[in-house]
Every structure is written in structure tokens, then in C-alpha cells.
Amino acid sequence: MSIAVSQDLPxxxxxxxxxRIEYRPSANVYQVRFxxxxxxxxxxxxxxxxSTNPDYSTFLITLHDGTxxxxWYRYSILTMTGLSLILLSFSGYYMFGYPLYKRLMANKRKS
Structure with missing residues (x-):
């Protein structure tokens, strides 16, 4: 850790x-992320x-999970998005699956 901190990174x-500190056994290296x-x-x-380089994966992870x-975004917008997807799933079933189910049951009664 002292070697990583002594690199004079801003x-x-x-x-x-x-x-985070990651160990990659295949390459036998530590990746220290700030x-x-x-x-x-x-x-x-x-x-x-x-090497010392910018870590774009941390940015992509935080962008993906909302942090x-x-x-406020993570707990309000993403929660509302998840709930709306559940609502769309149920309404899609009702619009497509329920008529199909009724049609199959009607055909089953006829035979």
C-alpha cells in the first residue's frame, strides 16, 4: 500500500x-484502485x-449502479424504473398471454 500511495497521484x-486492492494470480500483480x-x-x-493509469472500470460500475x-437517483429513479418494468411485465402478460390462454381453453372445450 505504501508503494501505491508514494506514486504522487493526484x-x-x-x-x-x-x-480496492485486487490480486491477479495469473499475472502475479496487484492492482490498487483509488x-x-x-x-x-x-x-x-x-x-x-x-503502470499508473486512470481506472475507467470504477467509473463504469458507479455509472451502472447509479451511485x-x-x-437520490439510486433510490428514487432506479426504484421507480424497476417498479415500472414489473408493471409492464404484468400488463404485457394481460394483453398477450391472457387472450391466448382464453383461446386455448375455448378450443379445448370444443374438442
Whole structure:
């Protein structure tokens, strides 16, 4: 952690700024991700810094789950969107599935 913090990245001044540390055994590297969207990749055995780059995956994850816009968006807009999708599923069944079910039952009574 001290090697990652010592890279003089903007907004990555202390250990508290670390968002996540990932270990990739196939490459034998640590990927340290900071809260500000920066990332440091380093070799496990030597501690040598392999790359410092912006971390776009964290941005994409926060955009996808709604935390990028804030809790108001996450808990209000996404909740309403989920409820409307459930309502659309039920109304779609009623418009398509119920008449089909009635038609099948009517044909079954005739035979």
C-alpha cells in the first residue's frame, strides 16, 4: 500500500484513499484502485510499479449502479424504473398471454 500511495497521484495521498486492492494470480500483480479513479499496477514479488493509469472500470460500475449521480437517483429513479418494468411485465402478460390462454381453453372445450 505504501508503494501505491508514494506514486504522487493526484487525490491519492494516504491509505484511506484506496478503494480496492485486487490480486491477479495469473499475472502475479496487484492492482490498487483509488477513490479518485486512479490505478496502480505493481509486481507482487519485486514491488516494482508496472503502470499508473486512470481506472475507467470504477467509473463504469458507479455509472451502472447509479451511485455516480448520488443516492437520490439510486433510490428514487432506479426504484421507480424497476417498479415500472414489473408493471409492464404484468400488463404485457394481460394483453398477450391472457387472450391466448382464453383461446386455448375455448378450443379445448370444443374438442
Amino acid at each position: 487525490g491519492a495521498d494516504s491509505v484511506e484513499d484506496i478503494f 477513490n479518485n479513479g486512479q490505478g496502480v499496477q505493481m509486481d507482487v514479488s519485486t514491488g516494482k510499479v508496472l 455516480f449521480f448520488g443516492d
